[in-house]
Amino acid sequence: xxxxxxxxxxxxxxxxxxxxxxxxxxxxxxxxxxxxxxxxxxxxxxxxxxxxxxxxxxxxxxxxxxxxxxxxxxxxxxxxxxxxxxxxxxxxxxxxxxxxxxxxxxxxxxxxxxxxxxxxxxxxxxxxxxxxxxxxxxxxxxxxxxxxxxxxxxxxxxxxxxxxxxxxxxxxxxxxxxxxxxxxxxxxxxxxxxxxxxxxxxxxxxxxxxxxxxxxxxxxxxxxxxxxxxxxxxxxxxxxxxxxxxxxxxxxxxxxxxxxxxxxxxxxxxxxxxxxxxxxxxxxxxxxxxxxxxxxxxxxxxxxxxxxxxxxxxxxxxxxxxxxxxxxxxxxxxxxxxxxxxxxxxxxxxxxxxxxxxxxxxxxxxxxxxxxxxxxxxxxxxxxxxxxxxxxxxxxxxxxxxxxxxxxxxxxxxxxx
Amino acid sequence: xxxxxxxxxxxxxxxxxxxxxxxxxxxxxxxxxxxxxxxxxxxxxxxxxxxxxxxxxxxxxxxxxxxxxxxxxxxxxxxxxxxxxxxxxxxxxxxxxxxxxxxxxxxxxxxxxxxxxxxxxxxxxxxxxxxxxxxxxxxxxxxxxxxxxxxxxxxxxxxxxxxxxxxxxxxxxxxxxxxxxxxxxxxxxxxxxxxxxxxxxxxxxxxxxxxxxxxxxxxxxxxxxxxxxxxxxxxxxxxxxxxxxxxxxxxxxxxxxxxxxxxxxxxxxxxxxxxxxxxxxxxxxxxxxxxxxxxxxxxxxxxxxxxxxxxxxxxxxxxxxxxxxxxxxxxxxxxxxxxxxxxxxxxxxxxxxxxxxxxxxxxxxxxxxxxxxxxxxxxxxxxxxxxxxxxxxxxxxxxxxxxxxxxxxxxxxxxxx
Numbered sequence: 001x002x003x004x005x006x007x008x009x010x011x012x013x014x015x016x017x018x019x020x021x022x023x024x025x026x027x028x029x030x031x032x033x034x035x036x037x038x039x040x041x042x043x044x045x046x047x048x049x050x051x052x053x054x055x056x057x058x059x060x061x062x063x064x065x066x067x068x069x070x071x072x073x074x075x076x077x078x079x080x081x082x083x084x085x086x087x088x089x090x091x092x093x094x095x096x097x098x099x100x101x102x103x104x105x106x107x108x109x110x111x112x113x114x115x116x117x118x119x120x121x122x123x124x125x126x127x128x129x130x131x132x133x134x135x136x137x138x139x140x141x142x143x144x145x146x147x148x149x150x151x152x153x154x155x156x157x158x159x160x161x162x163x164x165x166x167x168x169x170x171x172x173x174x175x176x177x178x179x180x181x182x183x184x185x186x187x188x189x190x191x192x193x194x195x196x197x198x199x200x201x202x203x204x205x206x207x208x209x210x211x212x213x214x215x216x217x218x219x220x221x222x223x224x225x226x227x228x229x230x231x232x233x234x235x236x237x238x239x240x241x242x243x244x245x246x247x248x249x250x251x252x253x254x255x256x257x258x259x260x261x262x263x264x265x266x267x268x269x270x271x272x273x274x275x276x277x278x279x280x281x282x283x284x285x286x287x288x289x290x291x292x293x294x295x296x297x298x299x300x301x302x303x304x305x306x307x308x309x310x311x312x313x314x315x316x317x318x319x320x321x322x323x324x325x326x327x328x329x330x331x332x333x334x335x336x337x338x339x340x341x342x343x344x345x346x347x348x349x350x351x352x353x354x355x356x357x358x359x360x361x362x363x364x365x366x367x368x369x370x371x372x373x374x375x376x377x378x379x380x381x382x383x384x385x386x387x388x389x390x391x392x393x394x395x396x397x398x399x400x401x402x403x404x405x406x407x408x409x410x411x412x413x414x415x416x417x
Numbered sequence: 418x419x420x421x422x423x424x425x426x427x428x429x430x431x432x433x434x435x436x437x438x439x440x441x442x443x444x445x446x447x448x449x450x451x452x453x454x455x456x457x458x459x460x461x462x463x464x465x466x467x468x469x470x471x472x473x474x475x476x477x478x479x480x481x482x483x484x485x486x487x488x489x490x491x492x493x494x495x496x497x498x499x500x501x502x503x504x505x506x507x508x509x510x511x512x513x514x515x516x517x518x519x520x521x522x523x524x525x526x527x528x529x530x531x532x533x534x535x536x537x538x539x540x541x542x543x544x545x546x547x548x549x550x551x552x553x554x555x556x557x558x559x560x561x562x563x564x565x566x567x568x569x570x571x572x573x574x575x576x577x578x579x580x581x582x583x584x585x586x587x588x589x590x591x592x593x594x595x596x597x598x599x600x601x602x603x604x605x606x607x608x609x610x611x612x613x614x615x616x617x618x619x620x621x622x623x624x625x626x627x628x629x630x631x632x633x634x635x636x637x638x639x640x641x642x643x644x645x646x647x648x649x650x651x652x653x654x655x656x657x658x659x660x661x662x663x664x665x666x667x668x669x670x671x672x673x674x675x676x677x678x679x680x681x682x683x684x685x686x687x688x689x690x691x692x693x694x695x696x697x698x699x700x701x702x703x704x705x706x707x708x709x710x711x712x713x714x715x716x717x718x719x720x721x722x723x724x725x726x727x728x729x730x731x732x733x734x735x736x737x738x739x740x741x742x743x744x745x746x747x748x749x750x751x752x753x754x755x756x757x758x759x760x761x762x763x764x765x766x767x768x769x770x771x772x773x774x775x776x777x778x779x780x781x782x783x784x785x786x787x788x789x790x791x792x793x794x795x796x797x798x799x800x801x802x803x804x805x806x807x808x809x810x811x812x813x814x815x816x817x818x819x820x821x822x823x824x825x826x827x828x829x830x831x832x833x834x
Contacts, residue, residue, distance in 0.1 A: 071801035074816030075808045078744050078761045092802070105801055287815075289748040289759075315741065315815035324732065327495050331706040336753040342706075344495045384488035384522055385509070395491030398704075398732035403820035 001028045002412070003043055006051035006376065007389035008035055010058050010366040011350040014299065018366075019389035024048070025056065027372045030412030035366050055377035055392045058364050059119040059408065060319035061356040064217070064258040064279040064308025066124045067135055068093050068102075070109040072312040081223065081288045086158070089312070093126045094160045102131035110138045114417040116318040117375045117405050118309075120360040122147040122217050122256050124190055127163050129171050133178065139185035143410060145360035147254070149190025149217055150175045154201045156233075157192075165201045172205065176212045187212075188256075193219040194230035194243050206248025215254040216244065220278075221267055222259035223290040239263075241270035250274040254359050258308060260298075261291040268301065277304045277356060282325035284310035292333040295326060295351075296341030306356035307348070323348040323397040345394045376407040418445045419829070420460055423468035423793065424806035425452055427475050427783040428767040431716065435783075436806035441465070442473065444789040447829030452783050472794035472809045475781050476536040476825065477736035478773040481634070481675040481696040481725025483541045484552055485510050485519075487526040489729040498640065498705040503575070506729070510543045511577045519548035527555045531834040533735040534792045534822050535726075537777040539564040539634050539673050541607055544580050546588050550595065556602035560827060562777035564671070566607025566634055567592045571618045573650075574609075582618045589622065593629045604629075605673075610636040611647035611660050623665025632671040633661065637695075638684060639676035640707040656680075658687035667691035671776050675725060677715075678708040685718065694721045694773060699742035701731035709750040712743060712768075713758030723773035724765070740765040740814040762811045793824040 004027065008020040018035065026033040026043060034040075039048075069089060076088045096102050113121060123139075123146060125132035132150040139146045150172055154165045163171070172189065179187045189205050191197040209216065220240045221227045231237045241257075244250055255276035263271070263278075271278060280293040298305060307322045308314070316322070326348045333340040357364020363371045380395050381387065387395070396404060408415050421444065425437040435452065443450040443460060451457075456465075486506060493505045513519050530538060540556075540563060542549035549567040556563045567589055571582045580588070589606065596604045606622050608614040626633065637657045638644045648654050658674075661667055672693035680688070680695075688695060697710040715722060724739045725731070733739070743765045750757040774781020780788045797812050798804065804812070813821060825832050 071799065074797075074812030074814070075804070077741065077811060077815050078759065078763075080748075080759070101801070108799065108801075283745070286745040286749055289752055291752065292749075315812075317816070324494065328700070328703040331497075332703055332709075332749060335706055335708065342495065342497070346495075380491075382488065382525065384518070384525075387492070391492045394494060395732075397491070398494050399491030399734070401818040401820060403818055 001026060001033070001046055003039065003046050003048045004051065004056060005048050006054045006056040007392055008056045008366065009389045009393045011354040012365070012367065014347050014350045014355065017346045017349070017390055021389055025366055025372070027412050030372055032366050032368060032370045032372050034368055051376050053381045054406065055380070055389060055396060057375055057377065057393055058353045058357070058366060059117050059373040059375050060352050061120040061306065061360070061364060062113070062118045062309050062319050063122045063256055063277060063306035063356045064281055064310050065121055066311055067106055067109045068096050068126045069312035070105055074315045077287050077315055081290065084288055090158045090161050096126040096128045096131035099130050099134060102134045106135045106138045110142055110144065111417045112317050113144070114142065114408060114415060116402055117408060118317065118319055119373045119410055120145045120357060120363055122188065123149070124217070125150055127151050127153060127161065127168070129174065132175060136179055136182065136185045140182055143184050145363065146185045147188035147215070147217065148185050149188045152191045152201060152205065153196040155196060155198050157196050165198055168201055169204050173208055176208060176214060180212055187214055189214055189216040189249065191216070191218050193222065193226060194240055195226060195233055199234055199247065202243065202247035202249065209249055209252045213252055215252050215256070216249045217256035217258065218244070220257035220260050221262040224262060227262045239267045241267040245270055258310070259285060259290065259293065261285060261293050268303070272301070272303055275304065277306045279306045279308045280326055281308040281310035281314050282322050282329045283316060284308070284314035286329070287315060288313045292329045294333065294340045295330050296343045297339065299343065299347060300341070304355060305351045307352045318402060319352050320397045320400060323352050326351070345397065346390070349393060349397070372409055372412040374409040375405050377404050378406040379404045418443060418450070418463060420456065420463050420465045421468065421473060422465050423471045423473040424809055425473045425783065426806045426810045428771040429782070429784065431764050431767045431772065434763045434766070434807055438806055442783055442789070444829050447789055449783050449785060449787045449789050451785055468793050470798045471823065472797070472806060472813060474792050474794065474810055475770045475774070475783060476534050476790040476792050477769050478537040478723065478777070478781055479530070479535045479726050479736050480539045480673060480694060480723035480773045481698055482538055482728050484523055484526045485513050485543045486729035487522055491732045494704050494732055498707065501705055507575045507578050513543040513545045513548040516547050516551060519551045523552045523555045527559055527561065528834045529734050530561070531559065531825060531832060533819050534825060535734065535736055536790045536827055537562045537774060537780055539605065541566055541568055541634070544568050544570060544578065544585070546591065549592060553596055553599065553602045557599055560601050562780065563602045564605035564632070564634065565602050566605045569608045569618060569622065570613040572613060572615050574613045582615055585618055586621050590625055593625060593631060597629055604631055606631055606633040606666065608633070608635050610639065610643060611657055612643060612650055616651055616664065619660065619664035619666065626666055626669045630669055632669050632673070633666045634673035634675065635661070637674035637677050638679040641679060644679045656684045658684040662687055675727070676702060676707065676710065678702060678710050685715070685720070689718065689720055692721065694723045696723045696725045697743055698725040698727035698731050699739050699746045700733060701725070701727035703746070704732060705730045709746045711750065711757045712747050713760045714756065716760065716764060717758070721772060722768045724769045735819060736769050737814045737817060740769050743768070762814065763807070766810060766814070789826055789829040791826040792822050794821050795823040796821045
């Protein structure tokens with residue numbers, strides 16, 4: 001049993017945030033036993049690891065990130081989407097046929113993820129078999145609870161980054177078989193997005209979903225172009241989500257819908273029906289000028305939301321900074337389109353921690369029985385005013401840096417990076 | 418004479434960026450003698466201070482920041498403007514009648530400014546005499562070239578944060594007299610904004626501008642509310658800039674127009690005529706949902722632009738992060754209003770360095786004769802791809818942190834913080 005002390009903040013629900021000023025967390029065998037404003041009598045003789053005025057928060061979940069795009073982070077960000085894809089992204093992804101390259105990048109990517117306090121993630125790899133195995137191994141080795149997908153793309157893709165339908169299915173089944181028993185890094189189906197997948201491919205992926213009981217991650221109505229293109233590509237298609245439903249891909253959890261910027265009422269109904277997650281990637285969708293998710297509206301409809309760094313359309317690994325950006329973008333969307341409501345920092349924090357954490361077990365909160373996946377945040381306090389733990393959390397998201405993360409815990413153990 | 422080596426990036430103009438991969442900078446007596454791809458023969462025997470693959474860039478200029486709001490950075494960011502002003506900002510500013518409080522905050526503020534690589538700034542203080550002197554002293558002591566303003570507000574302000582017209586003028590003249598001979602931190606007139614200043618006050622400030630040859634900083638068309646309110650407050654007023662022209666405040670340089678989000682054609686013409694600066698504060702104007710400046714359009718009209726952190730409507734001290742945000746916001750504005758063009762990272766970098774640097778002497782570039790005000794940036798290189806110095810600069814702005822700033826030089830001397 002270990003007792004940690006500091007300014008503790010965690011979510012109970014999207015509306016309820018717990019904050020304990022100089023409170024205590026009891027941790028046993030990597031799991032939270034309880035949090036207390038006053039230390040219970042029975043723990044009085046235990047050693048207290050006291051982090052003073054530091055903030056103690058759950059580590060973050062990144063529900064949409066492209067690991068292979070890591071070498072392009074923060075580059076070519078002033079391009080528009082098509083140039084960015086064709087000149088930078090696709091060319092880089094093609095390089096992952098080289099396993100040495102993959103090994104080097106993926107090891108650095110996983111370290112940087114941990115460095116920025118992200119300890120649960122849903123990750124796109126590339127179409128490549130061996131490279132994707134390497135990414136899974138890196139995550140498994142570090143013990144990061146995650147979903148990883150070998151990407152499927154069998155049409156309308158560059159000649160150097162495309163598979164036949166047959167290859168794509170064979171490689172995907174191999175990938176599912178190989179990793180289905182993994183402890184931490186689990187496989188997920190990852191059709192890139194509707195325009196680069198034939199319906200035959202999607203339908204057969206649906207059969208694999210049944211056979212191996214795996215979920216799906218993809219990009220859903222991420223841009224106006226994609227939304228229209230999907231309708232053109234699939235005969236009789238009314239909306240993006242319907243394609244995945246028709247392919248049988250909504251039956252197994254999780255269904256992770258990255259971006260979800262331009263959903264129809266039917267898209268929303270279908271995502272809700274399958275208990276799926278809409279993932280907002282604030283910096284990414286403004287960097288490549290796709291648009292802004294109606295976060296407030298979707299929350300009010302009771303949808304599951306999450307946040308993604310979306311490297312390298314997104315440019316910063318830390319999800320905390322995206323918490324701030326999500327609040328900002330909800331304001332901008334409200335200003336220009338009046339079809340959203342402004343979300344709060346408290347709501348955005350839940351969406352970055354406990355909300356999507358539930359996909360990875362009991363993670364993302366400090367309630368009893370939750371994994372002690374935690375960050376110790378320092379350097380943001382001052383004595384100019386009384387600052388509450390919740391305000392300190394907000395300041396970390398808005399004004400903080402990776403250098404403010406002093407320690408990281410994964411299942412109760414300190415983890416380096 | 419000192420020779421520094423690394424990946425060098427600096428602006429010549431808004432369209433021209435110099436990048437030298439593993440190039441050299443010769444510095445003598447704190448000033449740049451020249452930059453070279455190959456070291457000239459005559460310097461061959463000098464010691465070379467080699468920063469390897471580090472990036473070497475000019476330090477940044479923050480042309481709009483409220484030093485007294487520093488204790489509120491990153492707090493209450495999900496509020497809307499009026500609540501944020503009334504519940505947080507005005508109450509905090511009122512505390513600067515306490516000189517001890519001012520001393521503590523302003524020392525920390527100046528250190529944090531330097532820590533984030535900002536070495537030239539135009540700064541709002543509060544209405545308070547002594548506290549504003551303390552801020553000037555802190556900047557003068559560190560040698561930060563800056564403009565500092567004692568704020569004027571004689572109407573429509575909270576009862577605990579307002580002056581009479583007479584007091585305001587008397588204190589302002591005292592402030593100008595006391596600091597007019599300063600070496601680094603120079604006084605500037607700082608009427609808060611049109612709605613909190615009587616025309617009598619502004620006109621008499623215009624007389625002080627003539628008497629002491631000082632410029633003015635204020636908020637111009639910063640929100641739709643402010644734009645309309647200004648017209649209501651001043652009889653016969655067509656636009657914000659006209660008020661300042663009528664008051665005689667456009668005759669002395671610089672004229673610094675923070676935000677400038679909703680200018681009329683006349684506002685634009687008047688700002689151009691007086692060679693003034695339009696300061697975009699990307700995070701701030703989205704945090705408090707004011708709107709987005711037409712950066713691209715104003716650039717194309719040949720206007721002077723600059724960037725402000727606008728702490729604490731803005732939440733992050735580092736101007737580099739605002740470079741990224743300015744590019745992003747130009748894209749969002751283009752998406753929603755189609756009344757702007759997308760700006761490039763290169764343009765935004767100029768606007769954060771050489772552009773407004775010219776207000777403080779020869780700073781913000783590494784051309785011959787410029788002060789060697791420089792930042793050494795590390796930790797963003799990798800060997801996954803060839804990355805050019807300009808790309809490294811972009812990555813610092815988008816993906817970097819204060820922890821990437823390894824060293825800071827001010828007029829050739831390393832400066833701690």
